[in-house]
Amino acid sequence: MQEEIGVGPWPGEWPTTPDGSPDPRYDEALLADGDRRNVEDRYRYWTQDAIVADLDRHRHDxxxxxxxxxxxxxxxxxxxxxxxxxxxxxxxxxxxxxxxxxxxxxxxxxxxxxxxxxxxxxxxxxxxxxxxxxxxxxxxxxxxxxxxxxxxxxxxxxxxxxxxxxxxxxxxxxxxxxxxxxxxxxxxxxxxxxxxxxxxxxxxxxx
Structure with a gap:
């Protein structure tokens, strides 16, 4: 049986910011349905824009x-x-x-x-x-x-x-x-x- 890529729906409460509001980095559809994209684990459930913004902070020259x-x-x-x-x-x-x-x-x-x-x-x-x-x-x-x-x-x-x-x-x-x-x-x-x-x-x- 082939191992399934990625992760399933987010378990438990969805991620929030320190003030308790939804964390804007996360995609609600991915949180609900799972994330099967070819991305690093640290970017699981993140929106594409959030991933690009984070990569931009560390891009090489x-x-x-x-x-x-x-x-x-x-x-x-x-x-x-x-x-x-x-x-x-x-x-x-x-x-x-x-x-x-x-x-x-x-x-x-x-x-x-x-x-x-x-x-x-x-x-x-x-x-x-x-x-x-x-x-x-x-x-x-x-x-x-x-x-x-x-x-x-x-x-x-x-x-x-x-x-x-x-x-x-x-x-x-x-x-x-x-x-x-x-x-x-x-x-x-x-x-x-x-x-x-x-x-x-x-x-x-x-x-």
């Missing part, structure tokens, strides 16, 4: 950007990972519509920006450096690179990688060291590694 020229399924995986690491926001460059299935609705808890082309992303970023992640000639190993606290980590599509225009817009392009026979790793996996490298440096002080 890196953004992610993904080029979307071919409706790549991997974009959803990248966005899901950005939620896991609580990125400041995610940016879609190219086509406005993207394949959300792989995001597992985590995009609802993040801030999304759309840029029709590379130039508009660069204009938005201003002084925030764009750092590409791709194993192209001349790229630098991410393992030895000092990722700045404030930056935009930029990812290309599965297969072609970063476009020539995006490579030109990036201040640096980093690759992930590999030791096997394959030329590259999955775009979603590469994004997860890159974001975790930022976490190691700026949250745990490693490197």
């Amino acid at each position: 890196f953004h992610i950007a993904v080029e979307n020229w071919g409706h790549d399924f991997n974009i959803g995986s990248v966005i899901r990972t950005a939620n896991a690491f609580n990125a400041k926001a995610f940016h879609i460059v190219g086509k406005r519509r993207w394949n959300r299935r792989g995001a597992m609705v985590t995009d609802r808890y993040q801030h999304e920006f759309h840029h029709p082309d590379v130039a508009s992303l660069r204009e938005w970023a201003g002084g925030i450096p764009l750092i590409g992640i791709d194993n192209v000639p001349g790229s630098t190993p991410i393992e030895t690179y000092e990722l700045p606290r404030e930056c935009v980590l930029v990812f290309g599509q599965e297969g072609p990688g970063l476009s020539a225009q995006m490579q030109e817009a990036c201040v640096d392009i980093l690759h992930i060291e590999q030791f096997g026979s394959t030329r590259s790793i999955n775009a979603g996996a590469a994004a997860a590694i890159a974001m975790h490298m930022w976490i190691l440096r700026h949250v745990h002080g490693v490197g």
